Amino acid sequence: MSDTREQILEQIKVQGDLVRQLKAAKESKEKTAPSGGGRVSSSGAPAQRQQQQQPQKQQQAQEQQQHEQLHQIDEEVARLLALKATLGGDAAPTNQKFTLKTPKGTRDYGPQQMTLRQGVLDKIVQVFKRHGGEAIDTPVFELKEVLTGKYGEDSKLIYDLKDQGGEILSMRYDLTVPLARYLAMNKISSIKRYHIAKVYRRDNPAMTKGRYREFYQCDFDIAGTYDPMLPDAECVKIVSEILDTLDIGDYVIKLNHRQLLDGMFQACGVPADSFRTICSAVDKLDKSPWADVRKEMVDEKGLDEAAADRIGEYVRLSGGAELVEQLLADEKLKAVPNAVKGLEGMKQLLKYCSIFGLDKRVSFDLSLARGLDYYTGVIYEGVLKGESATVASPAKTSQQNGEQANEPATVGSVAGGGRYDNLVGMFDPRGKAVPCVGVSIGVERIFSVLEARAAASGLKLRTSDVEVYVASAHKGLHEQRLKVLNLLWDAGVKAEHSYKLNPKLLVQLQHCEEHQIPLVVVLGDAELAQGLVKLREVTTREETNVKLEDLAAEIRRRQQSSA
C-alpha cells in the first residue's frame, strides 16, 4: 500500500510542478505581450476597412490562444485535484470549487420520477399508436438558420451553441420546426408521425408549475393534403384520449381558428401588418386580465383605442355550435371573407368533435390565440381545471371570458397545437407546401400534477422489476449464489443479490421488504447438498424447498398465479 501511496505523491508533485509552470508561463506572457489590437489607428473610411481587419484577426487569434491556455490550466488543476482525491481521507483537499447543481431550469429524474414519467409516456405512446402514428427522431440541435424566423417574439429564447469552428448550431425549440425540416429535406408529402423528445427554451423557469428550460414534448402531427378538418378533428380527439387515460382531472379543450382571428382583427380595424403582434397580445389573455392586454395593444403596439375595444368584445366570447351561428350573423364579421371561412371551418370541426363524443370537452373560445407565428388554421389548447372547478359547458352560449376574476382557477395548458400549412414550404427550395396539423402534449406539467399527487399520498412506486432475490443463509456461499443467479438470468428471471461475500440473512431479507421484491431464494449448505433451495414469499414468509433444476419454472408458475 505504501508503494502506491508514494507513487501517487510523486505524481502529485510532478502534476503540481506542471500547473505552476503553466501559470508562470501565462503571467510572463501577459507582461510582455502588447494588449490586443491596441496599435490600430482609427479610421472609418470604407477603403481601409479591409486592411484593418488584419490586426483584429491577430487579436482574435491571441485571445483564442489565451483561452486555450486557461483551458489547459483548468484541466491540469482538475487533474491535480483528482490525484489528490485518490489519496482519500484527510489528504484530500476541498476539490469542489463550484456549487453542485444542474443548469438553471433543468433537473435530474431519479428512479421514482422516472417510473412515474415512463408510465405517463407509455400511455401517451399507446394513444399515438392507436391512431396509427409512426415514430421519428431528429438531432437535439439544428443549423441555426433552420430555426431563424419561425418563432416570432420567442426566438430570443433559443439556446445557441458556441462557435467552435464549423457549423453554427442552435438547440431545438420545439419538435414542429424539425419535423418541417425533415419533411422538406426528404421530400415526404404525407406522414402521421409522433415524436417524444426534449426541447430547450431560455425562459424564466417556474419549476413547481412544471415550467422548465429543458422539457419533454410529445408531438403527434398529420402531414398531407386532405379534406378539411378530418385530420384536425382527430388531433382534438387524441388530446381528449390522452387526458382521459392519464386521469389527471377535469379539463377543457379550447378551439379557435387563425383565419377567424385575422378576419376579426380586420373587422375591428387592425392594420394588416399588426395582425401577428396583436395576436401575440391576445395570447396573453390566459395569464393577464383584459385591461392589461388592452394596455399592451394601445400603449406598446400603437393600436387605435376603438379597435382594441372592439377586439375586447369578441375575445370575451366562448361557446359551441350556436356561437358559430351567432358570429356568422354578426354584421362586422360576415363582411370579411377570412372571418366567414374561419367560422365555416369551426362549424365543421365542432360537428366532427360531436361525432367523437367531445361535446362536453371542447369549447370554441375567441380568446385563444397561441403564441407561435406559423399557425394558419385551427388552433387548440387543452387546459386543466382547478380541482374544485367544473368544466364550462359549451352548450351555454357567450360566456364571459378574459375577465380572470370570474374564471375558475386553472393549473394551465397541458396540450396545444393547430394547423400550419406553410411551414414545410418555407424549407422547400421551390416553396412546395405540405399542409400539416398537430398537437403537442405538455407532459412536464402533467408530471408536476402527478408528482404532487404522489407526494401527498405518500405512496412509493416500485422502481425496479426484480422478481427474486438470491440470499445466503450463512457464510461462504457467494459462488453458489452466482451459480443460482446465472441459472435464473439465463431463464429470463429478474434477479439480484447482495454484492457482499458474506451478508447477514436479516439484512438481505430487509432489502427485499424495502424494495418490495416478492420472492427470495435462500441458499444453505444443508439444502444444497440435496440439490435443493428454499423459496420464500416475502410478504407471507412462507417457505418451500424446491429442486434447483425446477427453480426457474416454479418462479414463473408463482408469478402467473399472482398476476
Added chain:
Amino acid sequence: MSDTREQILEQIKVQGDLVRQLKAAKESKEKTAPSGGGRVSSSGAPAQRQQQQQPQKQQQAQEQQQHEQLHQIDEEVARLLALKATLGGDAAPTNQKFTLKTPKGTRDYGPQQMTLRQGVLDKIVQVFKRHGGEAIDTPVFELKEVLTGKYGEDSKLIYDLKDQGGEILSMRYDLTVPLARYLAMNKISSIKRYHIAKVYRRDNPAMTKGRYREFYQCDFDIAGTYDPMLPDAECVKIVSEILDTLDIGDYVIKLNHRQLLDGMFQACGVPADSFRTICSAVDKLDKSPWADVRKEMVDEKGLDEAAADRIGEYVRLSGGAELVEQLLADEKLKAVPNAVKGLEGMKQLLKYCSIFGLDKRVSFDLSLARGLDYYTGVIYEGVLKGESATVASPAKTSQQNGEQANEPATVGSVAGGGRYDNLVGMFDPRGKAVPCVGVSIGVERIFSVLEARAAASGLKLRTSDVEVYVASAHKGLHEQRLKVLNLLWDAGVKAEHSYKLNPKLLVQLQHCEEHQIPLVVVLGDAELAQGLVKLREVTTREETNVKLEDLAAEIRRRQQSSA
C-alpha cells in the same frame, strides 16, 4: 380569396419596408461608428491594464449590438419570405438559402430506423431490468465545470453552449460524469442504475461505421462499497447477455485492469507522471499497429526506447486464467505491488466469469487500455468480430496481439466500461468516494450493423401498429367512418382511415396492403341500414358481415386467434 391575397400583399409590402429600413440603419451606423477599440493606445504596463479594459468592454457591447441587429434583420427577412411563401405557386420565391441538412455528424431517424432502434433499446432495457437496474435521467447539458478535468485528451471534443448570459454550459460527453455528479449532489452511496440517452462529441464522424457526433449510450452502473469483483463480473455478464440477445454475430469481451497496466508501466521503467499518457498510446493498439504506437511513445511522448520495447512485449499477450498465473510468476511484474494486485483482481474476475458461463466469451488482453482518465480498476470492451472470423479462444495462452496483420478484421468495439472509484469523490466537497463500476453499450454501431443487414435482406419492417382500417365502399360515408372509428378507438383498437371525404375503395385497400394492416372494415349503405359492416381480411380477402355493436369484440377475437 382576392381579399386575402391583397392583405398578404399589403403585409409583404410593409414587411419589405421594415427590412429595407433595418438594412439602411445598419449601413449608416457602420459608416459613422469608429471601428471598435481602434483608439486605444498601446501599453503593457500592469497598472494601466484595468483602464484599458473599459474601451474593450465598449467594443464588446458594440459588437453585441451589431450582432443583435444582424439577428433582427435575419428574423425579419425570414418573416418576409414566409409571407411570400403563403402566396404559394409562382409568386413564392426561392426562400431556401442554405443547404437543407442535419448538423455534421448527426442524422434523422425515420420510421424504419426508429422501429429497428426501438427494438434494440427494448432488448437492452430488458437485460438491464433483469439485473435490477433502476432508470435515471439527467439534463443534456451540465455546468461546464462539471466536465472539466474528467476526459483527459478528449476534452477538446466537448460541445460548449454559447454564453448568452447566466451559466456557462457544455453538452454531456458521456453518461458517467453526469451520474457521478448526480450521486455526489444527492449524497447517494449506492444505486444500480441504467441510463439511455444521447451524448455529444465533436469527433470526426464516420457515419457508415456508426460513429456520430450525436449518439445514444446505454449505460448500466453499480455504485456502492462492495466486495471485490462481484459487481464487476455482473457488468461483464450484462455485456454478454446484451450481445447474445441482439444476435449481431460473434464477439469477444476483452478484459484488463488499470492497476496492472500501471504496475506494468512501472516495471517497464515508465516514469510515474507518464502513466496516463502512455496508457493513451496503448489505447490506440486496436486501430494502429504496434510500430506506430511505439513511435508515438518514443517520439511524441519522450519515452525511453528500451522501456517502449518492454511494453511491447507485454501488450502482445492475451489469454485466460493461465496467463494470469504466467504473469504472477514474471520476475519484473511480481516486484511491483500494483501489478500483483491487478493480477489478483483479474484472477478473481475470471473465476466469476467462468461461473457465469463466459469462458469462451472473455479474453484477458494486456493491450486493452481504454481512453478515459477516470478508470481505476477493471476495464473491459466488447468487440464484434468480422463475419468470417472466429472468436479467439481464451483457453490458448499468449496469443499474438497488437500486430494487426495477424488479427481477424473486427467491426469494432460495441461495449465498454470499467471501474472508477474516485470520480464521485471529485464532486464531493469532502472528497467522499463512492466506488463505481459500469458498462456502456455502443448502440449506434449495433444499429449500423443491423441496418446494413436489413438493407441487404430487403425486408421492410412494419412501422405502425394499425390493426384495422375503416374504409368507405362509396361516396358520402365519411361521418359514418368517424362514428365507427370512434367506437373502435374507445374500445382500444388501433384504427385509421383515409382523411379524404370520398376516397376510392381500391386506393383504400391498396393502402392496407402496402402498410401490412391485417383487417379492413368496409362501410356501405346497404349493410349500415341493417346495422352491419363488412369485416375483411387483407391477405385472404375473406369478408364477413358483423354487427356494429359486436365489431370491437370480433376484432379482438381475431387478433387473439392469429397471435
